[in-house]
Amino acid sequence: MSDEVPYRPLPLDQADVRYAHGPDSLPQDGVRAGETIELEWRDSTIYPGTHRKFWIHVPAACDPAEPASLAVFQDGWWYLDPEGEIRGGVVLDNLIGHGDIPATIGLFVDPGVFPDRAEPKNRNEEYDAFDERYVNFLLTEIIPQVTERYSISDDPARRLICGGSSGGDCAFTAAWLRPDVFGRVIGFLSSFAQMPGGNPYPALIPEVPRKDLRVFLQAGHRDLYWNEPKWNWLAENLRVAAALAEAGYDFRLVLGDGGHSPNHGGVLLPDAIRWIWRPAEGE
Template sequence: MFQDGWWYLDPAGEVRGAIVLDNLMHRGDIPVTISVFVDPGIFPDAEDPKNRNTEYDAFDDRYASFLPNEIIPEVSKRYSITEDPDQWGICRGSSGGNCGFTAAWLRPDEFRRVTAFLSSFTQMPDGNPYPELIPRVPLKPLRIFLQAGHRDLHWNEPERNWLANNLRVATALAEAGYDFRLVLGDGGHSPVRDAVSVVAP
């Protein structure tokens, strides 16, 4: 499951996720995978038509329930999909990153593989709950890949520091014993530029 679907799917965009996945499957690096690209809702007649932050930054199970209750049944009408949550993953960055993390955190019965990069944990209403929450609850069956940028938004400021909040989540995961990986890059709030810095010598 990919949040901000068209941003990933756009064949002329920065990521071209469908092409990457097709190549990985063709080489045998991953099994045959059905990828679902979902865009956030919009309100065409509203002054601010985007519903992205409301959907993605919320700490509740509305979005996590929306996917299996409304999206997956439509996909299942055309394709055979495993019911094994260990074979389901959710991915995206920025607000979509903490959205994917929250979906897996609240619904590990549905999603157990998480890729979240440059996540906007700091934008969550009422603050980022995870640094305090993760160590307090029983271990969940999740595998998590986090990526953060040294120069992400507000990286050198005391408030709304995206880098610091990603590091706090990673620290909580480490202390709680989760199966996770954190990759740090030197870029800003751009997955393409930051990914380059990760692999540079």
């Protein structure tokens, strides 16, 4: 049976489009709000000297007796803030409360900062790098703070990593390098264009055996440098999507209007998670 999509007129100006959030991004009557724990991490051995906050969000519908799925979000508070564009905790509460996805605990991790430096942010160093430091940081330093409190599935098909902009290529890199840990990826407006040394994925994806990944990408017609020959965020996302398609991956690309804003990704998040957690054929 085909899905019928309501008609919507195309905007003439693609630069200043704003998408309206749907009901799954708003607190709903009859859905209990989950519990959120705020923690700090100041003892990193992988990123020495950095401080950061992170949040564990446990939807009320999660059964503590059963291992939960895990969804890790970069740019933690931006993605958790119930008044922001993404509203990850609200979305998880609603989707789990309505039985749309399995019980899933959200882990929202801020990028590190150096409190004593004039330029304190370590975000690009952590997120844009093409190496295993960040995924190892999650596995050895942050995720254990979750697993010591809650039961989490070890199945990579039940572990999602999500991010936007630099957090998007960070999420993809973490899953690409460790598909045995993260089998599901969501990337919004991913900053493949600014990875040091260039975007490796269009050439790399077809060259290696297909990995057991399911990938949701969102790109924007008017993302950064969208009509320039270099540093083109739109073009680099399209190249990654084309490589995934040609290599036979289970992936989905949604292309929207607007600039480098988290708005469209936030509006898409409920459906992106539904698609990510959908059962495999035959299940």
